[in-house]
Amino acid sequence: MEKHKCGWCVGDTLYEDYHDKEWGVPVKDDATLFEFLVLETFQAGLSWITILRKRENFRKAFDNFDYQKIALYDTKKKEELLQNAGIIRNKLKVNATISNAIAFMEVQKTFGSFHKYIWDFLDHKPMINKIQNYKEAPANTPLSDQISKDLKKRGFKFVGSTVVYAFMQATGMVNDHEINCFRYTQV
Incomplete structure (x- = not known):
């Protein structure tokens, strides 16, 4: 018997694999959080x-999402990235990634780790939502608004509330698996 999965991933094996193994699993590792x-x-x-x-x-x-290396990227490396057809060639997003690597390390210095900083917003426990259908999941929340504002204050770029909420979903800060999805109770 096939397990029920969240509707957003069904029909694409890459999506289903990501859903089944990663999405919504609480991440406490700084390297993975940066990725x-x-x-x-x-x-x-x-x-x-x-x-x-x-x-x-x-x-x-x-560089395998190594924020210490990314923080040191120079103009030559930026140009190389902007010529790389294998990624999204967006100058603002490339620059934001470099800025975010620097800000990420500043947060680590201040709080001891990025995961401690980001999970403090939730008292280190994931929010468990009761989503019947993935289309009911919010695009953002007052908490993602608050985190977004704090990240921006710390120098992060491209971290609007919607991006932050998607980050929260992906890293298991919030469980937005549909309640009848087999992963709902596993994460």
Whole structure:
């Protein structure tokens, strides 16, 4: 018998695999949190499947999402990224990724880790929603508004409330699996 999955992923094996293994799983590792921050930044205005299909290209282009290396990218590296057809070639998003790497490390210095900082907004416990149909999930919430504002204050770019909420969903800060999805009770 096939397991019920959230409607947004059904029909595409890459989407289903991401849904089944990663989406909504609480992430407490800074390197993985930074990866999702980069991917969600580039996803702004695009579909998530577009980003997933280019994820390995992003990984190669951005030194395996190593924020310490990314923070040091120079003009030559930026130009190289803007010529890379395997990723989204958006100058503002490339620049934002570099700025975000720098801001990410500043947060680590201030709070000890990025995960401690970001999960403090939730008292280190995921929000559990009761979504019947994925279309009912909000695009943003008062909490994502608050986090977005705080991130911007700390120098992060491309972190509007909608991007932040998608980041929260992806990293398990909020469980927006449909209640009849087999992953709902697992994450």
